[in-house]
Amino acid sequence: MRSAVVHQLMWHQLFPAPEREGPTLQSQLRTHLVNAVLDGRVTPGTRLPSSRELADMLGISRNTVVLVYERLAEDGYLENRPRSGYYVTHRYASPAMEALPRDGDGAPAAAPGGTSAVQWQARMHGVAADAKWLEKPHDWQRYRYPFLYGQFDPTLFPIADWRECSRHALDVGAIRGWAPDAIDNDDNSLVDQLIRRVLPRRGIAAKRDEILMTVGAQQALFLLAELLIRPGTRVAVEDPGYMDARNIFLRRGAVLAGLPVDADGVVPDEAALRDCRYLYCTPSHQCPTGVTLTTERRLALLDWTRRCDGVLIEDDYDAETQYAGQPLPAIKAIDRDERVIYVGSLSKTLSPGLRIGYVVAPAAVIVQLRRLRRLMIRHPPANNQLAAALFIEHGHYDRLMHRMREALATRAATLCDAVRQHLGDMRFAAPPGGSALWGMLPGHVDTGQLRRTAMAHGILIESGEPFYLADAPPCNSLRLGFSSIPLERIEPGIRELARLVSPQGRVREIGLRGAA
């Protein structure tokens, strides 16, 4: 038996001082206790300190300790012996771990000789080393001025509404619906909400068998490429355009043809389109320039699909964020020939972290995409599909759209003003929607260099360079995202950024070591 002092010391080691931030005290205490039992640091039969002792030791309320002990007893980790106290049971103590042959000395020795390292690099057919990505620091939330695109603003996230829907999705009946393997099925209630509430706003009338849910729009593009593109297939893309779509097509061996982008959107350049079987585009707010494709151009693209047996992949990732005037309907809405495949997403509205996207395509295509998806992941997690369905059904999605459009419109105006004031020689057009401002700095500003310098000053911006397909893209383009930067940081952030650009259009080094 240990002495009382040793005993108390042991418990002190098991329970570090509670943190006041983060999980509740109950949750922390439960975690520490369960860890100690499962790791074998307290053995079965050990008596725990009384609730009063432990509460005193940790400086927390006795009630907290009592509640945790009671719950752990219910759960079988502890046993309450009358007039004696709480004891660790044998139930979850770690016999299995002890009984397992260990990876240490007890394990069979490797056969002598013949051992050689695997030449992994020669075996792996990974993503091309020169693939262009957007580099976002993982800790972007800690930067003062995050002019990042596509990220998330906690002040806009509808916390209470999402909680309410998530709770409904935890009802017993709901769990029975989503917990089993759905094999290749989607949550019909979500598909129905897209049909009734989301797609009609884009002018699209779709049936259930024309929709497939995906793990974000990203998976929608990956599945389409896997199904439709073979080595050598010519695919037309916007230049500048969305690099992740390009990376996906290239992975399948596509030959890419770049179409220029002007103030009317992507240019249906007949020479570039020659022999293309697919055209990938972002008509609502072109990625990255934000330009809305004109109706004339839309009709021209549809005309191309008919004349040349082409198929158009319409990525409508942020159509819901239009704030200047009414949005144009999707191209899919005016397609009479089933030559448009539509890709949508809730990432730019609800949350990117939930990964909810979808494809609208002819039923014959959905059948094959569904088989591929079954092979790839079976189905997207079903509990999130249900919660998202309830979120739309209860009208929260419509309210969120409304609030988000208002917030983005205000930010867009503030950003344009700040740029006019502080970066007067940047060329840009005020965006009609979306959450980014695309522009060109004067002549020879290298925005790649500016990005790195700005980062060291707590400002995150995006150089436009990775969006270009061509070999020698302009070095002075940049994108300023405003979906995740608070309104009041916009003007000071642009002012700070402007200080880093000299009147001669060079990136200044303002007393900074190691940057650029």
Add this chain to the structure above:
Amino acid sequence: MRSAVVHQLMWHQLFPAPEREGPTLQSQLRTHLVNAVLDGRVTPGTRLPSSRELADMLGISRNTVVLVYERLAEDGYLENRPRSGYYVTHRYASPAMEALPRDGDGAPAAAPGGTSAVQWQARMHGVAADAKWLEKPHDWQRYRYPFLYGQFDPTLFPIADWRECSRHALDVGAIRGWAPDAIDNDDNSLVDQLIRRVLPRRGIAAKRDEILMTVGAQQALFLLAELLIRPGTRVAVEDPGYMDARNIFLRRGAVLAGLPVDADGVVPDEAALRDCRYLYCTPSHQCPTGVTLTTERRLALLDWTRRCDGVLIEDDYDAETQYAGQPLPAIKAIDRDERVIYVGSLSKTLSPGLRIGYVVAPAAVIVQLRRLRRLMIRHPPANNQLAAALFIEHGHYDRLMHRMREALATRAATLCDAVRQHLGDMRFAAPPGGSALWGMLPGHVDTGQLRRTAMAHGILIESGEPFYLADAPPCNSLRLGFSSIPLERIEPGIRELARLVSPQGRVREIGLRGAA
């Protein structure tokens, strides 16, 4: 203005009689009202019936109506005008829909002529038409005797524990963590829990950079095939074995070599293994036979990897369900040469619908898998990763394992007894773990035919045929899953099944039209 009678009629049409099953009355009422506003069926400025009127009309409590009205007013759908009542606001009424150019008559007409249907079948490189799948009816939960594998038993699902963890994952701080785009990151807390709690029980010591989370084990296999297998790569698989892995490898152009399976598990047949670069196997409980691979065989497989520069893909999908004795550690645990890639899953324990799987592999492989995953889906939904991490951290996972092992052991014993009693001439070995019994019926029983006949009698069984790689598999094998059938249904189900098999080993037609 409408007359009072018409008015009341209108509201009656808007609110169908509440359903006593399903969502709460509040939720139903909210949904109907929001639908009516968003669909434009009640227009802005419309006064709603008083809470008393509506409560009387629908036969529900006035309090319910009051709560829903108040919440909708907070949300901006309704406006409470003092001494007058609740009115529909203009805020979410459907101007956007009205203003959109419609897909109907108002839309630009398609260009005349030149229209031709897309030849989709010729364009699509889908999953091979002759791929073998397991066919499970989507409404399997409605069958009386579901001897299905891999499905879910609501009585074992830890509803309260999962709810608790999901609620923690809805804290404001937690949402800030999971709602953004994590790009290519995983939830570190889940990875840490796997390292501390789950993998050690399999004898595996892994570091953070050796683990990648996936959308179920299925995506893990898909990613590995995408990275490692090229057209013509020889891959050894178990025969019989898991057909979805075979389908994934075949999609990448692999040449498959079948290894036989005996009472010691997969046979390391040197002739079949010749020129193979990969071996895919399920050592814990072989799929579909349930056999545990012996230690001698495990060492022989590792020896093959070293001698022949082979890599072993270990699918440890249900190792946690061992109930007869202690489980053997994973092969990964005794691999000294980084020649084993390990695939795990929470589907067979927590829930298949959540789609949580993972890969453990050398860091250099994980780097490439992560890039591929970024291209394919970015990352698995982050809220579920956090909830699963809490679930393990709070000790619920260990309790669930315990309970599940006990339940499966009881069911396995009951099933073996029932088969001995009613299907005396079925050959089988009592399973040491897992949730299925594999066996052979006498001589010429066609289990494919038996499956169809049984289905018509409310009994779901699996014919073993799709598990075989060889061209002329035995027709008399079957798998009886017991993860989703209640204990008390097992014996009656087997008794019913036995009635369908005659003493001559033929499938009987018992007064059934259209079956088989």
